[in-house]
Amino acid sequence: MVSQKYLDKAEVLIEALPYIQRFNRKIIVIKYGGSAMLDQELKKKVIEDVVLLKLVGFKPIIVHGGGKEISRWVGKVGMEPRFVNGLRVTDEDTMELVEMVLAKVNKELVSLVQSLGVKAVGISGKDGGMLNVTKKTSGGEDIGYVGEIKEVNAKVIYDLLERDFLPIVFPVGMDDEFRTYNINADDAACAIAKEVNAEKLAFLTDIDGVYKDPSDPDTLIAELYVNEAEKLIEDGYIGGGMLPKLNNCIDAIRQGVSRVHILDGRIPHSMLLEIFTDKGAGTAILCEREAKYYNEED
Numbered sequence: 015m016v017s018q019k020y021l022d023k024a025e026v027l028i029e030a031l032p033y034i035q036r037f038n039r040k041i042i043v044i045k046y047g048g049s050a051m052l053d054q055e056l057k058k059k060v061i062e063d064v065v066l067l068k069l070v071g072f073k074p075i076i077v078h079g080g081g082k083e084i085s086r087w088v089g090k091v092g093m094e095p096r097f098v099n100g101l102r103v104t105d106e107d108t109m110e111l112v113e114m115v116l117a118k119v120n121k122e123l124v125s126l127v128q129s130l131g132v133k134a135v136g137i138s139g140k141d142g143g144m145l146n147v148t149k150k151t152s153g154g155e156d157i158g159y160v161g162e163i164k165e166v167n168a169k170v171i172y173d174l175l176e177r178d179f180l181p182i183v184f185p186v187g188m189d190d191e192f193r194t195y196n197i198n199a200d201d202a203a204c205a206i207a208k209e210v211n212a213e214k215l216a217f218l219t220d221i222d223g224v225y226k227d228p229s230d231p232d233t234l235i236a237e238l239y240v241n242e243a244e245k246l247i248e249d250g251y252i253g254g255g256m257l258p259k260l261n262n263c264i265d266a267i268r269q270g271v272s273r274v275h276i277l278d279g280r281i282p283h284s285m286l287l288e289i290f291t292d293k294g295a296g297t298a299i300l301c302e303r304e305a306k307y308y309n310e311e312d
């Protein structure tokens with residue numbers, strides 16, 4: 015007699031079947047950032063999830079941040095990290111550090127993916143001229159070498175996917191004069207997802223999703239229409255790093271990315287739960303068409 019434990023495992027696999035079919039050969043962009051990057055155990059779990067997505071036939075692309083690690087190194091060399099509206103003020107020395115730290119984080123992720131049996135290639139937005147930027151200002155203030163993405167040249171990404179590599183991208187780009195710029199990782203993930211017509215864009219962060227009031231756990235929003243999201247922003251409910259994130263979610267949905275999700279990277283396997291089960295997790299940002307689609311599934 016087969017024990018119930020094994021039958022339950024088989025049930026879980028069967029439940030995943032329609033989702034595997036729906037996403038087969040489809041591109042999923044995963045923005046990986048926040049505290050979930052600092053804990054080595056959590057990092058391993060996130061990467062295991064991405065590797066599993068790849069091995070069952072999805073085409074994942076990781077775009078990672080590393081803001082907390084950059085700030086740690088900025089502090090180590092005796093400088094003070096400074097942000098304006100969630101963007102790091104980036105002078106020449108800071109830019110050098112940003113590129114060094116993100117490249118180190120990138121290669122650690124490449125090693126982890128490789129150790130789990132999937133071929134990965136780590137690149138920055140400079141490689142293949144992928145992220146072309148102009149200098150960004152914030153409310154008229156000069157914030158140094160911070161880039162606003164002007165154009166995404168996704169050829170290098172398509173080439174890597176074509177050859178079955180998992181692309182791992184860090185958010186540093188160049189302007190027309192080949193100067194190096196620091197880019198917010200949420201901006202980079204959103205721009206890449208739009209350019210490659212991703213089926214899904216998932217932001218793994220350090221909170222369970224979007225709250226109406228972050229101090230009240232009962233106000234977590236499971237489904238948020240873009241017009242409601244805009245209203246929340248307008249009414250001042252969204253602050254800190256959630257502001258650029260949610261703006262990027264709205265932008266991605268409006269520009270044709272089918273599914274956009276904000277997920278808690280601190281919860282082990284939150285991405286797998288969201289993709290492969292009927293439960294859902296975090297906050298789904300929805301347009302009307304997608305809302306209808308979700309309802310049809312219920």
Ligand SMILES: Nc1ncnc2c1ncn2[C@@H]1O[C@H](COP(=O)(O)OP(=O)(O)O)[C@@H](O)[C@H]1O
Nearest residue numbers: 047048219220221224225251252253254255256
């Ligand atoms: N309404 C809100 N709902 C959820 N998080 C919010 C909200 N307003 C502000 N935040 C803050 O935004 C943070 C997420 O942004 P951030 O720390 O920049 O993430 P990441 O480093 O993953 O890009 C949360 O930890 C939370 O402190």
Ligand SMILES: CC(=O)N[C@@H](CCC(=O)OP(=O)(O)O)C(=O)O
Nearest residue numbers: 047048079080081101102197199
């Ligand atoms: C311009 C700007 O602010 N760039 C970010 C790039 C890294 C990032 O975005 O990391 P997280 O996603 O982990 O926050 C920074 O220097 O921190």
